[in-house]
Amino acid sequence: MKPLLAILVMMLGMLPAMAELPVVDIPPGDTKTFLVIHPHHDDHSWASGQAGLITKLVDAGWTGYYVRVSNDEKDGPHGYPHDDMVNLFEAREATENLGIKDVISLNWRNDYMDPTPHNEIRAQLILLIRKYRPDLVTSYHPWGHYDRNPDHRKVSKAVGEAVWLAGFANVHPEHRKLGLKPHRVPYKFYTQRFDYGKGYEPNVVVELGESNIRRKARSFWVHRNVRLNGSTGRRMRQLLKDQGLAIPELEGLTDIEAHAWLQEWSMYSAARKVGGKHGIEYGEIYARLGEWHPWPGLTDYLESNAVEK
Amino acid sequence: MTLLLQRTTVALLLAGLFLFSAGPALAEGGKVVLVITADASDYVLAAGGTIAKMLDDGATGYLVRVTNDDKDSWELTAEETARRTREESEKAAKILGFKEVESLGYRAGELGGVSPTELRDRILFYVRLYKPSVMFIPNPYAEYVEVLDRFYVGQAAEDARRAASLSNYQPPFAVVGLETHVTPELYYYAQPFDPRRREAESTATFVPQPKVVDIASTFAKKLQAAQALKTINHSMAMRIKHRLESTGRHLPLLDDIDETSVSELVEINVRKLGAIAAKDTDHTQAEELHYAGVEYQIPTKYLQ
Numbered sequence: 001m002k003p004l005l006a007i008l009v010m011m012l013g014m015l016p017a018m019a020e021l022p023v024v025d026i027p028p029g030d031t032k033t034f035l036v037i038h039p040h041h042d043d044h045s046w047a048s049g050q051a052g053l054i055t056k057l058v059d060a061g062w063t064g065y066y067v068r069v070s071n072d073e074k075d076g077p078h079g080y081p082h083d084d085m086v087n088l089f090e091a092r093e094a095t096e097n098l099g100i101k102d103v104i105s106l107n108w109r110n111d112y113m114d115p116t117p118h119n120e121i122r123a124q125l126i127l128l129i130r131k132y133r134p135d136l137v138t139s140y141h142p143w144g145h146y147d148r149n150p151d152h153r154k155v156s157k158a159v160g161e162a163v164w165l166a167g168f169a170n171v172h173p174e175h176r177k178l179g180l181k182p183h184r185v186p187y188k189f190y191t192q193r194f195d196y197g198k199g200y201e202p203n204v205v206v207e208l209g210e211s212n213i214r215r216k217a218r219s220f221w222v223h224r225n226v227r228l229n230g231s232t233g234r235r236m237r238q239l240l241k242d243q244g245l246a247i248p249e250l251e252g253l254t255d256i257e258a259h260a261w262l263q264e265w266s267m268y269s270a271a272r273k274v275g276g277k278h279g280i281e282y283g284e285i286y287a288r289l290g291e292w293h294p295w296p297g298l299t300d301y302l303e304s305n306a307v308e309k
Numbered sequence: 310m311t312l313l314l315q316r317t318t319v320a321l322l323l324a325g326l327f328l329f330s331a332g333p334a335l336a337e338g339g340k341v342v343l344v345i346t347a348d349a350s351d352y353v354l355a356a357g358g359t360i361a362k363m364l365d366d367g368a369t370g371y372l373v374r375v376t377n378d379d380k381d382s383w384e385l386t387a388e389e390t391a392r393r394t395r396e397e398s399e400k401a402a403k404i405l406g407f408k409e410v411e412s413l414g415y416r417a418g419e420l421g422g423v424s425p426t427e428l429r430d431r432i433l434f435y436v437r438l439y440k441p442s443v444m445f446i447p448n449p450y451a452e453y454v455e456v457l458d459r460f461y462v463g464q465a466a467e468d469a470r471r472a473a474s475l476s477n478y479q480p481p482f483a484v485v486g487l488e489t490h491v492t493p494e495l496y497y498y499a500q501p502f503d504p505r506r507r508e509a510e511s512t513a514t515f516v517p518q519p520k521v522v523d524i525a526s527t528f529a530k531k532l533q534a535a536q537a538l539k540t541i542n543h544s545m546a547m548r549i550k551h552r553l554e555s556t557g558r559h560l561p562l563l564d565d566i567d568e569t570s571v572s573e574l575v576e577i578n579v580r581k582l583g584a585i586a587a588k589d590t591d592h593t594q595a596e597e598l599h600y601a602g603v604e605y606q607i608p609t610k611y612l613q
Contacts, residue, residue, distance in 0.1 A: 203504075291552060296500060
């Protein structure tokens with residue numbers, strides 16, 4: 001065993017350290033818009049959500065819209081239709097906290113999306129892309145592996161195709177009657193749980209500051225219907241007490257407040273872990289597809305030869 | 310029953326091994342190459358040079374183009390786009406050396422709403438009709454390919470290749486003389502979107518592996534075929550120009566868009582695609598494919 005162990009240790013030593021990803025630059029965007037497209041009310045603000053990026057874009061002057069594709073009827077303790085309604089209200093509050101201008105809910109039935117025609121979801125997204133003409137769309141990763149949530153898979157595939165097809169005039173030519181012109185989305189920022197195997201190749205990191213994380217953390221627990229409950233807060237404190245431990249910040253808080261504090265802490269922790277791997281304090285990582293992505297043979301040429309007018 | 314099916318499949322595969330891998334005696338001259346493509350340009354850009362080499366060496370080529378490419382144009386109706394692209398895709402295929410082109414006519418970008426079984430069986434028909442020794446199909450496992458038609462066609466074609474070898478798929482085909490057929494060699498192609506495209510798969514057994522093919526000898530044909538796709542190329546040039554102009558930039562080459570400037574843009578694209586594939590090899594122009602030959606498809610225990 002010892003020689004084997006020695007070889008293993010040697011091999012581990014030879015493994016390259018995870019390369020630091022380039023920090024992406026967010027340009028000022030007084031006239032720029034972005035769309036966040038997700039199946040659910042709360043997909044933007046969990047550890048692998050884009051709330052940090054959203055706040056960076058908003059701070060830089062961009063206008064953002066949140067598209068919720070499902071009705072979230074399964075998420076929460078109340079059953080439907082109560083959960084649909086509460087989750088939509090909380091999505092509005094959470095995204096408003098991030099600076100998003102509006103939430104458009106498509107209301108497809110949550111977790112029953114397999115029979116929903118792919119082309120129909122895509123058609124709705126193409127319409128919205130042509131309406132808002134985003135410079136950037138962010139969503140779950142259309143090619144991500146091992147995402148067990150069927151809504152994530154369904155919606156991300158529709159997004160992956162809509163951002164491409166929206167640029168072709170012969171796709172839904174009826175939109176012309178509304179004055180909506182074709183629009184190809186130049187930048188796509190895709191995310192997924194970055195510990196879910198291969199298939200997710202992040203290539204940029206978005207650097208976040210304290211203010212970005214603070215808003216992200218709040219938007220996480222603002223989804224009270226699914227994120228907060230007193231019993232968890234109570235149980236966590238009891239667990240700590242059983243081990244002779246205490247978190248001073250939790251003293252004097254109600255059980256619900258204690259749970260909110262712990263949820264916020266988890267957001268800081270997740271962003272710090274990502275940041276630490278890439279030489280910054282807080283971060284979110286993405287697979288960014290740039291404006292010339294459809295033409296890999298022309299990317300270098302266009303970047304070198306296109307000039308300002 | 311399952312065991313019987315497995316044994317039958319292995320027997321058919323072994324038959325394929327002896328029929329089609331008998332070495333130089335058969336060479337490419339006895340080969341039939343069946344290429345399945347979602348659209349007019351994908352197979353040309355990703356595998357046109359490799360296919361042209363086989364056809365130059367005497368293989369007979371058939372192309373099945375699944376969609377009608379009716380979306381990829383600039384200021385043309387869908388109908389006119391489809392008509393022009395059909396003519397141009399047939400011209401491109403002739404340049405590469407194909408004998409026939411079959412256009413199935415599905416609307417581009419709409420394959421997500423087409424039954425996968427229907428698509429598979431349309432392709433299966435041609436597998437049994439042409440009895441190819443080599444198939445080229447879009448790689449459905451390639452990531453970051455926004456044109457999902459390529460994914461749907463790749464999945465259907467992969468399934469069709471297998472189903473064509475089993476008699477209980479499409480029994481009516483046998484009634485009209487289309488017998489089962491095993492295609493011994495399979496190439497998966499994709500343009501270089503996937504950053505992990507060169508990583509070896511986890512095991513060589515049953516799994517296609519990355520393969521880089523030198524296409525220097527057929528590069529000129531590939532380029533000429535790509536340039537023949539005038540409607541798609543004009544669309545690409547206009548899209549790039551439009552994007553640049555909307556962001557206060559311009560590309561001198563595209564200040565005046567005409568046939569010459571578009572052809573030059575296509576040449577830059579095709580040359581660079583070849584250079585990307587040739588990276589870290591001795592080749593100047595290459596294509597990256599995933600290849601599953603007979604040796605990958607027969608379990609080792611049966612080969613011993």
